[in-house]
Amino acid sequence: xxxxxxxSSGDRLPLIPFITAGDPSLEVTLDIIRLLDEEKxxxxxxxxxxxxxxxxxxxxxxxxxxxxxxxxxLTWVLELVQTAREIGVTTPLVLFSYYNPILRFGEEYFLxxxxxxxxxxxxxxxxxxxxxxxxxxxxxKSGVDLIPLVAPTSRxxxxxxVSDARGFVYCVSSLGTTGIRQHFSEGVDRFLDVVREYSPVxxxxxxxxxxxxxxxxxxxxxxxxxxxxxxxxxxxxxxxRLQDSNRKGQALAEIREFIRDLTALTVPFxxx
Amino acid sequence: xxxxxxxxxxxxxxxxxxxxxxxxxxETLMTALAELETGYRSALADAKFQEELKGLLxxxxxxxxxxxxxxxxTELTGGARIYLKREDLNHTGAHKINNxxxxxxxxxxxxxxxxxxxxGAGQHGVASATVAALLGMECKVFMGEEDVRRQQLNVFRxxxxxxxxxxxxxxxxxxxxxxxxxxxxxxxxxxxxxxxxGSVVGPHPYPEMxxxxxxxxxxxxxxxxxxxEGRLPDEVVACVGGGSNAIGMFTAFLEDPSVRLHGVEAAGxxxxxxxxxxxxxxxxxxxxxxxxxxxxxxxxxxxxPAHSIxxxxxxxxxxxxxxxxxxxxxVRYTTAEDGEALEAVRLLCRTEGILPALxxxxxxxxAIKLAxxxxxxxxxxxxxxxRGDKDVDSIRQGLEGL
Numbered sequence: 001x002x003x004x005x006x007x008s009s010g011d012r013l014p015l016i017p018f019i020t021a022g023d024p025s026l027e028v029t030l031d032i033i034r035l036l037d038e039e040k041x042x043x044x045x046x047x048x049x050x051x052x053x054x055x056x057x058x059x060x061x062x063x064x065x066x067x068x069x070x071x072x073x074l075t076w077v078l079e080l081v082q083t084a085r086e087i088g089v090t091t092p093l094v095l096f097s098y099y100n101p102i103l104r105f106g107e108e109y110f111l112x113x114x115x116x117x118x119x120x121x122x123x124x125x126x127x128x129x130x131x132x133x134x135x136x137x138x139x140x141k142s143g144v145d146l147i148p149l150v151a152p153t154s155r156x157x158x159x160x161x162v163s164d165a166r167g168f169v170y171c172v173s174s175l176g177t178t179g180i181r182q183h184f185s186e187g188v189d190r191f192l193d194v195v196r197e198y199s200p201v202x203x204x205x206x207x208x209x210x211x212x213x214x215x216x217x218x219x220x221x222x223x224x225x226x227x228x229x230x231x232x233x234x235x236x237x238x239x240x241r242l243q244d245s246n247r248k249g250q251a252l253a254e255i256r257e258f259i260r261d262l263t264a265l266t267v268p269f270x271x272x
Numbered sequence: 273x274x275x276x277x278x279x280x281x282x283x284x285x286x287x288x289x290x291x292x293x294x295x296x297x298x299e300t301l302m303t304a305l306a307e308l309e310t311g312y313r314s315a316l317a318d319a320k321f322q323e324e325l326k327g328l329l330x331x332x333x334x335x336x337x338x339x340x341x342x343x344x345x346t347e348l349t350g351g352a353r354i355y356l357k358r359e360d361l362n363h364t365g366a367h368k369i370n371n372x373x374x375x376x377x378x379x380x381x382x383x384x385x386x387x388x389x390x391x392g393a394g395q396h397g398v399a400s401a402t403v404a405a406l407l408g409m410e411c412k413v414f415m416g417e418e419d420v421r422r423q424q425l426n427v428f429r430x431x432x433x434x435x436x437x438x439x440x441x442x443x444x445x446x447x448x449x450x451x452x453x454x455x456x457x458x459x460x461x462x463x464x465x466x467x468x469x470g471s472v473v474g475p476h477p478y479p480e481m482x483x484x485x486x487x488x489x490x491x492x493x494x495x496x497x498x499x500x501e502g503r504l505p506d507e508v509v510a511c512v513g514g515g516s517n518a519i520g521m522f523t524a525f526l527e528d529p530s531v532r533l534h535g536v537e538a539a540g541x542x543x544x545x546x547x548x549x550x551x552x553x554x555x556x557x558x559x560x561x562x563x564x565x566x567x568x569x570x571x572x573x574x575x576x577p578a579h580s581i582x583x584x585x586x587x588x589x590x591x592x593x594x595x596x597x598x599x600x601x602x603v604r605y606t607t608a609e610d611g612e613a614l615e616a617v618r619l620l621c622r623t624e625g626i627l628p629a630l631x632x633x634x635x636x637x638x639a640i641k642l643a644x645x646x647x648x649x650x651x652x653x654x655x656x657x658x659r660g661d662k663d664v665d666s667i668r669q670g671l672e673g674l
Contacts, residue, residue, distance in 0.1 A: 051443065051574040052560070054452045055298045055459070061442055071573040099296055100559045104573030126559065128298045130286060151300040153462060161299075175300055176460035 003043060003092045003121055003145060003167040006201040007223055008108065012040045013263050014219055016204055018228030019046040020063035021080055022072035026240040030083060031242070032235070035102060035252055037089040039259050042204075042224045043168075045123065048077050055098075055125040057179025059229040063236070074101045074110070078117045085181045087120035087232040092120035094167075099127045108133055111142040121145035121167045129161045140166060151175075152191050153214035171222060179229050181208030192221035203272050216265040227262060234258055283593075287476020290599060292592035297455070297562040304462045309477040311382040316484075321381060328373050329488065332406070333363040335370075337489075339496040339653070344501035344576025344623030345640070351369055352506065354639060356626070356656045357493045359517060366629065366658030367398035367489060367517045372468060374485030376403035379466035386465045387411045390454040392447035394426025395629075395658060396470030401435035401466075411435040413608030414454040418445040419583060424496035426662060444577045447587050451561050471514025472591030475562030479591050486520025493653060494524040501651060507642045510536045510655035511634040512605065513549065515586035515594045517657035522603060532604065535594060536638045538580030547577060549578035551590040552598050552605040560589035566598070581610040581670055582663070585648040608637040612668045616640065619661060629658035 006012055017036055019132060021029050029046075036044050053060065074097065083091050095114070102110050102124065114122070121144060124132065130196035139146040144169030150158050152175060162169050173188055174181065188205075196203050205218050206226025215225045233257060235242065242252040287293045295305055329335040338361065342354040367480070372389075379387060387404050389411070391397030399415040400638040404411030413430055417439045420427055427437050443449035458467045472479045472486070490508075498506055508525055512519035525531040540548035548554065551566045558567040560575060568576040568588035578588040597603040609614075609663040613619040616636040620628050628636060637653045646652065660667065 052448065052452055054455045054561075057456075058442075068574070069298070075572075079513060098559075100567075100569065101573035103558060104569065104571070125298050126562070128302050129300050130299065130302075131294055131296055149299045151298070151302075153300050153303045155303060157299075157302060172298075172300060175462060177456050 001090050001092055004201060006042045006092050007168065009217055012042045014224040014266065015041045015215070015259065016039065016043045016045055016206070016224050016226045017041055017231050017259065018045040018047060018226060018233065020049060020067050020232060020260055021077045022049065022067035022070045023063040023232070023235065024066060025029050025070060025243060026080060028242045029080060031248070031252060031256065033084050033089055034087065035256055036259065037091045039256065041091060041259070043092040043094050043120070045094050045096045045226065045228070046077060046081070048074055049097060050098040050101065055099065055177055056242045057177040057229065059180070060178050063232045078113050080118065081119050093118070095119055095122040097122065097124060099124050104155045108138060111138055111144055114144045120143055121147050123147045123149065123170055125149065129157070130228040140207050142212060150195055152185070152187060158195055159198050162195060165199060165201050168202045168204050168223070169195055169199045170226070171203055173207045173209065175206070178207055184208065187239065189221050192218070212262050212265045215262050219266050280344060282483070283476060283480045287326060287480070289479070289593045289596035292563070292565050292595040293479055294564050296559045296564060297475045300459050301475070305475055305477070306593060312378060312477055314483050315378050315381055321377065323397060323524045325377055327373055328377070329370065332443055333362060333373065333486065336492045336496070337361050339493060339500065342624050345620065346643070348619070348623055349640055349643045352520040352650040352652045353648065355497065355505070355651065355653045356521040357489060357521065357653060359489060359655060359657045360393065360628065360632070360659035364399050364402050364639050365661065366395050366399070367486060367520060368396045368470060369402065370484040370520070371470065371482050371516060372396070372399040372403040372486055375466070375468045376407050376409070377483070377638055379409065379468070380407055382466065384464060384466035385409050386461070387468050387472060388454055388457055388465055389448040389468045389573055390414045390447065391470065392450070392586060393662060394419070394423045394430065395497060395584060395662065397430050397437070398426055398433070399432035400468050400470070401430040402642045404435060405433045412457070413437050414440055414457065416444070416446040416450045419447065419450070423583070447583070448575065448577070455561065457622060460492060471516040471590055472519045472593060473514045473561055473563060479563065479593055482516055486516050487523040489517065489520035489655060490522060490524030493521065497651065497653065503655045504528055504531050504648065505651040506530070507532050507639070507652040509536060509635045509639040509642065509652065511536045511585060511631050511657060512552070512590060512594060513538070513587050513631060514589070515591040517655050519591060519593055521637070522597070529597070533602065534638055534642065535603050535605045536634045537605060537607045538582055538585035538634055539609040540579040542583070542609055543607055544650040547579035548607070549580040549585050549587060550607045551578070551588060552594060553607050557595070563589070563592045565592040565595045566590050581613060582634065583633040584629070584645050586636065606638055608634040610670065611674055612637040615665065617667055618671065626656070627660040628656055629660045630663045631656045633660070
């Protein structure tokens with residue numbers, strides 16, 4: 001399913017969960033992808049672990065370190081995507097990777113493999129619009145969307161960045177790195193409204209969002225909400241049970257409940 | 273002799289030196305980098321700014337630094353005449369102050385009162401804290417927990433100067449991660465904070481800007497040697513970690529084809545081991561700290577830890593202009609091992625009564641090899657980027673191990 005189709009389907013949760021691939025293991029990541037697919041989230045962001053995640057706060061940094069210690073690589077994540085497709089996962093899968101692993105892989109070869117594996121899109125937090133123009137056009141040709149990011153500091157850059165956006169536009173809620181926040185600046189709503197006005201594709205907002213109240217609020221200003229660190233923390237807390245076949249079922253049920261609770265306050269997507 | 277204008281050739285509009293450089297940073301920083309570039313270009317064009325900087329370099333840091341003929345070392349090697357560009361005689365003991373004065377004044381001009389900096393051994397941290405004290409600014413220095421432990425004296429110096437040292441506990445707990453953490457802090461406080469990068473690394477315009485604040489080294493050297501010898505040197509040697517002293521020295525000679533330029537990286541325990549910092553020699557193109565350049569990385573594009581006895585060279589990236597000069601073939605990049613650097617320290621102490629920084633000693637080691645091949649009519653210039661007082665513990669331990 002294409003990203004735009006997932007946004008407009010009317011029967012999906014306006015939620016884009018972020019998980020770090022391979023944290024705590026390949027098998028658990030696949031279990032969680034399947035769960036999120038069943039819950040009909042709008043898309044799933046799959047984090048590729050990196051040695052120097054400079055856009056991330058401590059929670060995702062630690063997840064990245066745990067996954068790296070499992071030997072997770074970009075190739076490995078693409079294989080995971082392919083396996084997910086083989087077992088029938090239809091939700092758009094969006095890679096979140098720093099640029100260097102892709103550069104090292106070879107950009108064109110990466111896109112070829114990404115398309116073959118069934119990847120829908122990708123977010124590259126250290127590839128701003130100016131640096132990503134060539135890669136973005138190569139990606140468009142290969143049918144894998146490069147999702148642009150806009151930040152509260154983007155100001156007059158917003159219009160240019162979103163003008164040729166594909167998939168959706170990722171709005172960074174606040175200054176700083178990823179991680180749970182209690183409060184957001186007052187200007188964020190206005191920023192999100194501006195992006196939505198200019199964007200030819202749906203918008204999603206992320207960074208710091210952890211509670212149902214946040215989700216409810218932000219859905220007045222964006223089409224979906226990205227939830228990362230709070231979910232990673234939940235997975236970390238349950239990692240032993242998730243890797244124990246006798247106790248896994250209950251732990252997954254709790255994650256499912258958490259996902260449902262996050263959107264419990266929101267009106268159903270199709271009525272929005 | 274006067275300090276030349278810092279106006280110089282620019283990187284292209286995307287901040288590229290050939291294929292290298294650029295701005296590979298989170299979107300949140302892009303507007304700040306554009307504002308920094310505008311602020312920097314406007315400062316360059318402002319005679320008052322230039323005067324103020326020249327004044328501080330002269331009256332505060334003690335420039336111009338001397339170009340010393342190393343008589344004893346020249347006699348011992350029995351080849352070319354060896355000159356030392358004495359950046360060790362700057363205030364705070366290294367070339368780092370040239371850049372921190374420039375960026376500090378720029379921060380002031382741009383109305384930013386909060387400075388942040390990353391540091392490895394602490395030299396750039398001390399130079400940043402010094403300028404913050406001088407200009408009445410707030411200063412936070414990010415330093416890997418491992419380096420905080422190894423460099424207690426420099427931590428104290430920074431605190432004495434009024435800076436706040438923030439130990440970094442992520443990743444390898446050294447310079448690479450201190451830089452990540454400084455960038456993360458900048459992303460969170462970009463609206464009132466100036467990030468004072470210590471080398472010719474990072475996103476555009478830093479590599480070009482730091483180069484231009486450091487080019488005073490080569491500009492002075494060029495006129496000093498012409499005055500002294502009536503001709504240009506045959507070989508110019510400088511150590512390369514991030515590469516700011518080397519770029520600062522080389523820039524004045526890039527258009528002189530007769531002058532051979534040598535950048536010396538840290539080979540640590542040897543370039544065939546896993547313990548070295550020879551990024552240009554053993555690395556490959558990749559992205560680190562916002563710049564496309566040579567990096568030490570594994571086959572999956574994960575950054576590898578670097579190693580050198582010299583904390584200032586212990587960095588898995590290098591300035592993008594060096595990557596460009598390597599590919600162009602204009603500069604020859606080579607390496608010196610920990611042991612060779614230690615030998616060079618001992619030799620320079622005995623023959624000249626000068627204790628070089630371990631960083632600079634890598635350059636001295638290579639220069640001795642070059643001088644031996646030369647004749648008494650040829651001239652070798654070494655950029656003696658800093659003094660070695662900060663390194664006495666490492667030097668003592670290292671020499672005991674030899």
